[in-house]
Amino acid sequence: MSIDYRLDGPSEAPLLVLSNSLGTTFELWQPQMAALAQQYRVLRYNQRGHGATPLPEAPLTLEILGQDVIALLDKLDVERAYFCGISMGGLTGLWLNRYHPQRFHKLAVANTAARIGNEAGWQQRAQQVRQEGLAPIAATSPARWFTEDFQRDQQPLVTALTEQLARGDAAGYAACCEALAQADLRDAVPYMSAPMLVIAGEHDPVTTVADAQWLAANAPNVTLAVLPTSHISNVACPELFNQQVMQFFAV
Numbered sequence: 001m002s003i004d005y006r007l008d009g010p011s012e013a014p015l016l017v018l019s020n021s022l023g024t025t026f027e028l029w030q031p032q033m034a035a036l037a038q039q040y041r042v043l044r045y046n047q048r049g050h051g052a053t054p055l056p057e058a059p060l061t062l063e064i065l066g067q068d069v070i071a072l073l074d075k076l077d078v079e080r081a082y083f084c085g086i087s088m089g090g091l092t093g094l095w096l097n098r099y100h101p102q103r104f105h106k107l108a109v110a111n112t113a114a115r116i117g118n119e120a121g122w123q124q125r126a127q128q129v130r131q132e133g134l135a136p137i138a139a140t141s142p143a144r145w146f147t148e149d150f151q152r153d154q155q156p157l158v159t160a161l162t163e164q165l166a167r168g169d170a171a172g173y174a175a176c177c178e179a180l181a182q183a184d185l186r187d188a189v190p191y192m193s194a195p196m197l198v199i200a201g202e203h204d205p206v207t208t209v210a211d212a213q214w215l216a217a218n219a220p221n222v223t224l225a226v227l228p229t230s231h232i233s234n235v236a237c238p239e240l241f242n243q244q245v246m247q248f249f250a251v
């Protein structure tokens with residue numbers, strides 16, 4: 001098991017797993033760390049093909065992304081944890097809630113959907129990245145990730161995230177696009193039995209408020225929260241994000 005992860009927070013506290021989105025690393029969770037690591041043992045890990053986590057030998061699937069989390073819990077000898085994931089990390093959380101709900105007290109899934117985009121779009125993006133590298137997709141990421149106001153007001157932060165994407169592993173990014181192309185949990189949503197907070201961004205063009213409302217209407221145990229953000233809500237609106245997640249986990 002070669003998943004790149006790090007642990008922060010008190011060793012005796014309940015474990016909280018944080019799962020990153022496509023084209024980011026576990027550093028994406030920096031705005032959450034001060035708050036979450038006071039109450040939780042926080043496990044941040046890098047999704048396959050991101051940071052120092054290698055791709056598997058077999059073609060990447062959502063099941064592999066989910067099984068990585070279960071393998072981490074097993075490795076750390078943790079029977080039950082909390083989970084928070086964003087976008088592809090949120091979709092990983094949906095898979096975990098379908099296939100391993102008993103391993104989680106509660107899950108928070110942000111800016112995600114049971115089906116993100118469509119197969120043709122992800123295959124096209126994978127092909128583009130394999131041919132041209134990550135620079136073109138990095139150049140268009142601010143418009144998918146943040147509102148125009150946030151891009152203007154927080155330019156250094158947006159540039160840092162974009163440059164990190166551009167420096168990433170193109171094969172890893174493309175493999176995740178191919179996994180997303182096949183990932184469709186819509187039929188599985190009624191069986192996601194663990195309590196789940198679904199966080200949507202009011203201005204998110206990728207995974208919309210309607211996607212989150214659909215999850216809330218079709219999964220058995222969902223609390224819905226809508227934040228005044230675009231796609232990367234934990235960075236754009238950290239105080240509200242942290243408040244929603246911590247309140248949900250606490251009750």
Ligand SMILES: O=C(O)CC1=CCC(=O)O1
Pocket residue numbers: 020021022023086087088089116141144206231
């Ligand atoms: O397209 C993007 O960059 C946004 C996104 C979709 C899935 C994911 O994890 O990030």
